[in-house]
Amino acid sequence: MLNRHLLNVSGGSRHLQTPALVVDLEKLRTNLDRMQARCEHHTHVLRPHTKTHKCVAIAKLQVERGAVGICCAKLSEAEAMSRGGLENILVTSPVVTDEGIRRAISLSRTTKELILTIDNKSVARLTDAMAKSAQTELNVIMDIDPGMHRTGIPLGDEGLSLAHALKQDCPSLRFRGVQFYSGDLMHVLDYSVRRNRYLARSERLWAFLRELHEMGIDTEIVTGGGTGSYEFDFESDVMTELQAGSYAFMDRQYLEIESGSGGTLEFDPSLFVFTTVVSSNHSHMATTDAGLKSFATDDKTPLIVDGAPRESHYSFMGDEHGAIHWAIDDCKLDVGSLVSTVVPHCDPTINLYNELHVIHRDKLVDIWPIEARGHTQ
Amino acid sequence: MLNRHLLNVSGGSRHLQTPALVVDLEKLRTNLDRMQARCEHHTHVLRPHTKTHKCVAIAKLQVERGAVGICCAKLSEAEAMSRGGLENILVTSPVVTDEGIRRAISLSRTTKELILTIDNKSVARLTDAMAKSAQTELNVIMDIDPGMHRTGIPLGDEGLSLAHALKQDCPSLRFRGVQFYSGDLMHVLDYSVRRNRYLARSERLWAFLRELHEMGIDTEIVTGGGTGSYEFDFESDVMTELQAGSYAFMDRQYLEIESGSGGTLEFDPSLFVFTTVVSSNHSHMATTDAGLKSFATDDKTPLIVDGAPRESHYSFMGDEHGAIHWAIDDCKLDVGSLVSTVVPHCDPTINLYNELHVIHRDKLVDIWPIEARGHTQ
Numbered sequence: 001m002l003n004r005h006l007l008n009v010s011g012g013s014r015h016l017q018t019p020a021l022v023v024d025l026e027k028l029r030t031n032l033d034r035m036q037a038r039c040e041h042h043t044h045v046l047r048p049h050t051k052t053h054k055c056v057a058i059a060k061l062q063v064e065r066g067a068v069g070i071c072c073a074k075l076s077e078a079e080a081m082s083r084g085g086l087e088n089i090l091v092t093s094p095v096v097t098d099e100g101i102r103r104a105i106s107l108s109r110t111t112k113e114l115i116l117t118i119d120n121k122s123v124a125r126l127t128d129a130m131a132k133s134a135q136t137e138l139n140v141i142m143d144i145d146p147g148m149h150r151t152g153i154p155l156g157d158e159g160l161s162l163a164h165a166l167k168q169d170c171p172s173l174r175f176r177g178v179q180f181y182s183g184d185l186m187h188v189l190d191y192s193v194r195r196n197r198y199l200a201r202s203e204r205l206w207a208f209l210r211e212l213h214e215m216g217i218d219t220e221i222v223t224g225g226g227t228g229s230y231e232f233d234f235e236s237d238v239m240t241e242l243q244a245g246s247y248a249f250m251d252r253q254y255l256e257i258e259s260g261s262g263g264t265l266e267f268d269p270s271l272f273v274f275t276t277v278v279s280s281n282h283s284h285m286a287t288t289d290a291g292l293k294s295f296a297t298d299d300k301t302p303l304i305v306d307g308a309p310r311e312s313h314y315s316f317m318g319d320e321h322g323a324i325h326w327a328i329d330d331c332k333l334d335v336g337s338l339v340s341t342v343v344p345h346c347d348p349t350i351n352l353y354n355e356l357h358v359i360h361r362d363k364l365v366d367i368w369p370i371e372a373r374g375h376t377q
Numbered sequence: 378m379l380n381r382h383l384l385n386v387s388g389g390s391r392h393l394q395t396p397a398l399v400v401d402l403e404k405l406r407t408n409l410d411r412m413q414a415r416c417e418h419h420t421h422v423l424r425p426h427t428k429t430h431k432c433v434a435i436a437k438l439q440v441e442r443g444a445v446g447i448c449c450a451k452l453s454e455a456e457a458m459s460r461g462g463l464e465n466i467l468v469t470s471p472v473v474t475d476e477g478i479r480r481a482i483s484l485s486r487t488t489k490e491l492i493l494t495i496d497n498k499s500v501a502r503l504t505d506a507m508a509k510s511a512q513t514e515l516n517v518i519m520d521i522d523p524g525m526h527r528t529g530i531p532l533g534d535e536g537l538s539l540a541h542a543l544k545q546d547c548p549s550l551r552f553r554g555v556q557f558y559s560g561d562l563m564h565v566l567d568y569s570v571r572r573n574r575y576l577a578r579s580e581r582l583w584a585f586l587r588e589l590h591e592m593g594i595d596t597e598i599v600t601g602g603g604t605g606s607y608e609f610d611f612e613s614d615v616m617t618e619l620q621a622g623s624y625a626f627m628d629r630q631y632l633e634i635e636s637g638s639g640g641t642l643e644f645d646p647s648l649f650v651f652t653t654v655v656s657s658n659h660s661h662m663a664t665t666d667a668g669l670k671s672f673a674t675d676d677k678t679p680l681i682v683d684g685a686p687r688e689s690h691y692s693f694m695g696d697e698h699g700a701i702h703w704a705i706d707d708c709k710l711d712v713g714s715l716v717s718t719v720v721p722h723c724d725p726t727i728n729l730y731n732e733l734h735v736i737h738r739d740k741l742v743d744i745w746p747i748e749a750r751g752h753t754q
Binding site for chain 2: 002015017018019020051073074076093094096097099100103119120122123145148149150151152153154158183276277278279280281282285287289290292293294296297298316317318319320321323335336345347348351352353354374376377
């Protein structure tokens with residue numbers, strides 16, 4: 001493994017073979033502590049979403065601090081986390097194929113408290129029938145569409161009907177509650193706009209849960225929320241547990257949204273990609289070794305935080321290279337110099353790397369495998 | 378490993394756990410045969426770029442057909458290919474750090490014909506000194522900037538001076554020739570525009586090589602070109618070898634560029650991502666299990682080729698999900714149904730997957746590891 005020889009060497013963090021995904025251990029711990037404390041203060045349970053980090057070591061840090069369990073995006077992510085020793089796992093995307101349900105049943109036998117999400121009556125019946133024939137029970141929650149039309153059953157009659165079916169017609173499924181995740185609101189920049197839209201949706205969820213209650217269906221778990229909404233989740237109090245993930249690392253997207261105080265959110269960037277200048281034959285620019293294969297490209301470009309002239313910006317130069325551009329004249333970046341960047345969007349960027357380099361001050365202190373990288377199935 | 382149980386099962390290719398990266402073996406072989414035949418007809422050497430597929434099995438199919446060797450984008454990709462048994466490897470990006478050069482020297486001892494690229498005098502001197510002190514020689518070619526300013530030394534005096542330094546002042550480096558890669562022209566849609574710009578650059582390279590020759594420096598290797606330029610490389614005849622890669626698979630980008638006949642290029646898509654519908658609660662759309670973690674997002678969206686209503690289009694719905702949209706009314710996609718897509722940009726998309734599912738008609742016939750996935754260092 002590259003970079004292993006630098007472990008615990010003084011100044012070693014400046015000599016990584018790059019592109020390298022790097023986490024600052026102190027900043028990571030501060031972020032984890034802060035969110036855990038916020039949740040406990042508001043008597044909410046924290047169930048961090050591991051689709052952000054995909055890393056058993058970090059999931060364990062979260063559970064050690066008091067997280068009730070974890071979320072996984074897909075079944076293969078849950079399989080990887082379970083192999084790493086994690087328990088109480090909620091799979092937030094529906095599992096819909098025969099083979100997927102068979103895998104879920106198998107995973108439920110080795111994982112204490114596995115919970116699936118369902119948003120469709122025919123999938124509910126299929127899952128119930130397969131659990132019955134495997135002589136087991138599966139925990140399920142109903143996924144509700146908050147209005148973004150990604151997954152989830154609409155609120156209203158369709159939602160009530162599916163809840164009724166899950167509760168009454170599926171004896172091999174244990175109905176535990178609902179999921180309500182507003183992914184489309186998390187990155188709304190303006191605080192008031194984000195808050196107003198989110199609280200309006202929360203009100204609709206409150207009304208729906210009252211209707212369910214009147215039908216005799218209670219919801220032990222109401223799960224959702226994220227790094228962009230946790231303050232409003234405390235305020236609305238409709239959730240019993242929070243699914244935040246990005247707060248552990250932060251990224252350029254989340255650094256740009258406004259908090260209640262008018263500044264940035266209370267979490268600091270702990271995640272970086274280190275890249276090296278590999279060509280420097282032109283004025284006002286240099287070429288690095290990190291391109292489209294080293295950063296997610298769905299939104300912004302990387303934010304340069306160290307190692308380049310002030311006010312430099314980053315652009316992509318194809319699969320393998322990036323460029324650093326600056327305006328000032330009397331400046332050149334030497335070939336071989338190291339540049340540190342905050343990643344544009346943490347989840348899909350981390351998904352590109354096999355290892356996370358853990359640094360403390362100027363030392364590389366650990367290299368954590370990203371066990372669930374590529375586990376999208 | 379997921380999907381292993383489907384190997385050689387009739388109809389197995391329709392039951393993959395998804396998102397799954399899939400190659401059609403017959404179409405792949407046809408593409409490989411066709412480019413090899415074109416190169417041989419024009420007495421050019423083919424040195425396919427393995428940054429496209431990152432897969433030892435495919436590199437071996439290319440060498441079996443007559444490829445002289447391979448290109449690798451980065452040293453870690455070359456290390457992976459060498460471990461897989463490949464030889465005659467050109468690393469197309471500069472290797473510039475002490476540790477990188479140390480790795481290159483180590484790799485050169487176990488790989489017949491490793492060739493490095495250099496675009497900078499100080500890196501040339503460092504590499505020469507390290508090779509000397511390791512009591513070895515390294516093959517190098519000089520990387521020339523065709524005008525895109527990514528890597529490479531400018532043509533003209535700077536280029537002549539670096540060539541002179543490599544040839545005369547670096548006794549532990551064996552100067553083999555030049556690299557000239559016009560990545561910025563490969564996807565120019567219009568055939569005549571692409572051809573005119575490319576041939577103008579080729580003329581400048583011809584002139585430079587004549588100047589080098591007059592200085593007493595001959596170039597055994599002149600390497601470059603790609604899937605978007607191979608016809609012009611034959612026409613100009615300045616290259617001795619071609620670095621094409623994407624022709625093996627094709628992608629949406631390359632399907633959109635115009636060939637000399639006015640239609641598409643003569644290679645057919647052989648690479649697909651299979652995805653499954655996981656939610657279908659709304660009209661005119663369905664949600665799939667393939668999002669930002671399953672496709673490169675630097676350019677177009679995936680092109681739907683099978684399994685969805687006619688004229689459907691794909692959009693991203695976050696890290697884990699995609700959406701299929703259509704205009705016709707009397708249509709619904711069932712949860713669990715399989716949809717096949719041509720990928721937007723093959724290289725960074727393949728970089729997201731650990732395995733390539735090899736299909737022949739309706740059977741899964743092999744699963745190839747993508748050994749150099751994530752090898753960007």
